[in-house]
Amino acid sequence: MKAVVLLSGGLDSSVVLYQAKADGCQCYAISFDYQQRHRRELKSAIAIAQRAGVNDHQVVSFDLRQWGGSALTDDRIDLPRERSLEQMSQTIPITYVPARNTIFLSFGLAYAEAIGAQRVYLGVNALDYSGYPDCRPDYIQAMQEVFTLGTKQGREGQGIQIVTPLIQLKKTEIIELGNRLGVPWEETWSCYAGGDVACGVCDSCRLRLAAFAELGLRDPLHYEVV
Numbered sequence: 001m002k003a004v005v006l007l008s009g010g011l012d013s014s015v016v017l018y019q020a021k022a023d024g025c026q027c028y029a030i031s032f033d034y035q036q037r038h039r040r041e042l043k044s045a046i047a048i049a050q051r052a053g054v055n056d057h058q059v060v061s062f063d064l065r066q067w068g069g070s071a072l073t074d075d076r077i078d079l080p081r082e083r084s085l086e087q088m089s090q091t092i093p094i095t096y097v098p099a100r101n102t103i104f105l106s107f108g109l110a111y112a113e114a115i116g117a118q119r120v121y122l123g124v125n126a127l128d129y130s131g132y133p134d135c136r137p138d139y140i141q142a143m144q145e146v147f148t149l150g151t152k153q154g155r156e157g158q159g160i161q162i163v164t165p166l167i168q169l170k171k172t173e174i175i176e177l178g179n180r181l182g183v184p185w186e187e188t189w190s191c192y193a194g195g196d197v198a199c200g201v202c203d204s205c206r207l208r209l210a211a212f213a214e215l216g217l218r219d220p221l222h223y224e225v226v
């Protein structure tokens, strides 16, 4: 079975790619260069896709800096730093990119239908602290309706399924799953800060480091500050 896998180069989507492989899928990765602050993640996406031996890897480019609206697409908005997990869980953070997963899933759906894939894998996770609205189960259900009703494949035959293997997992459980699947963590990239070395203090670094620490494991990535 062919599957499109949305691959950012981060920890979650890398685990999802390895899960799709373990599910027996021929994997077609898709990544997005949207002029994000942390474009460094694309280098990781390319490396992970190669390591996983995908059938193809598409990198789609567009510019969400044109209207900004997020700390990840507007340098005038400061990135939150050194926040506790408690603080992160309070509100939808400024690193939320307006409608990002709807954009990504739309590209993923178009790619899937074009190549006759039956699944689109997405590494959303409702339990981590980000609280992004487009990572929640009711949103995924609604998008599944779009996938079914908005495609020839969905109307005429077997529709394309959105698969979200991580949606109910904690970060620590995602890392345990990745360890079982053999995900090369050193190739992944989570930092939002935009440098060539992971900062260790943005929300994304903190969540990742906290999860490795909770498991008593060492994150093989090099950090500026730990």
Ligand SMILES: [Zn+2]
Pocket (backbone or CB within 6 Å): 190, 191, 192, 193, 198, 199, 200, 201, 202, 203, 204, 205, 206
């Ligand atoms: Zn960081």
